Amino acid sequence: MPELPEVEVVRRGLERHVAGRTIGAVSVLTARSVRRHAAGPQDLVTRLVGRRLGSARRRGKYLWVPLDDAAPHRAGEALLAHLGMSGQLLVRPAAAPAERHLRVRVRLDDGNELRFVDQRTFGGLAVVRLAASADDGAPVPEPVTHITVDPLEASFDLDAVTGRLRRRRTGVKRALLDQTLVSGVGNIYADEALWRARMHYARPTETLRRAEVVRLVDAVRTVLVEALDDGGTSFDALYVDVNGRSGWFDRSLAVYGQADRPCPRCGTPVRRDQFMNRSAYTCPRCQPRPRRGRW
Secondary structure: OOOHHHHHHHHHHHHHHOOOOEEEEEEEOOHHHHOOOOOOHHHHHHHHOOOEEOOOEEEOOEEEEEEOOOOHHHOOEEEEEEOOOOEEEEEEEOOOOOOOOEEEEEEEOOOEEEEEEEOOOOOEEEEEEEEEOOOOOOEEEHHHOOOOOOOOOOOOOHHHHHHHHHHHOOEHHHHHHOOOOOOOOOHHHHHHHHHHOOOOOOOEHHHOOHHHHHHHHHHHHHHHHHHHHOOOOOOOOOOEOOOOOEOOHHHHOOOOOOOOOEOOOOOOEOEEEEEOOEEEEEOOOOOOOOOOOOO
16 A cells, blocks of 8 residues: 555646646546545536646645535545555546556546546545544544644654553554554555664654654655655555656565565664564564563
């Protein structure tokens, strides 16, 4: 599933190519891809046609575009996109051939289309109301109000995060994946950040000292920024920007997906463990397993 860098790459593309454009027509080709819009496909079309798209926003892994307030009864709405496992938001000329897994096409007033392409149909689009975030009060889509700020946001509060981590009493990787504690971090960047911080994924959060939390958060921020600079991590053709280009941070991964390969820091073979129905990758020497870990 796309994590913060991949979603931010898409957001920046939408900001360049879509913000300020007016929607002329909408075609829903697969109803499942708008299932999160409870009122149905036709209502989504009605709510979008004629609306002007605002500045693309993101919180953690969630992406949305505010819609203008020209219609008073629709004020404070946004087009929310969830990319799921394989969702793509592409900007294409309206005359361009349809992609194989094209689900929704949104015609813009400049002759282009915003296309939602999704092979596995786990993602989707919806028009939702904006509401105040439970964390910092910022306007976010109603389904996202419980998601906390991410480490790249100005409102990220290190002291508050330190307190939440220590009170949770869980393994540190589980905590990083909890979007109500720290948003935007998924399996890939959790493993990479923990390796940089020299911390095992099962380290109990209640044992973390503030200096260790600072080191871990610094590692998270560093790996997210580096991945963003590389366009994100693309293991296949599913994770692309709005122009269809893949990222290349997979070339810089130290431990994630590197089982049995030498650790870039010490040369010890990287270990792969089963973790929460997925995998966790560590260097056994740089990230020693805690004697009383929380798995």
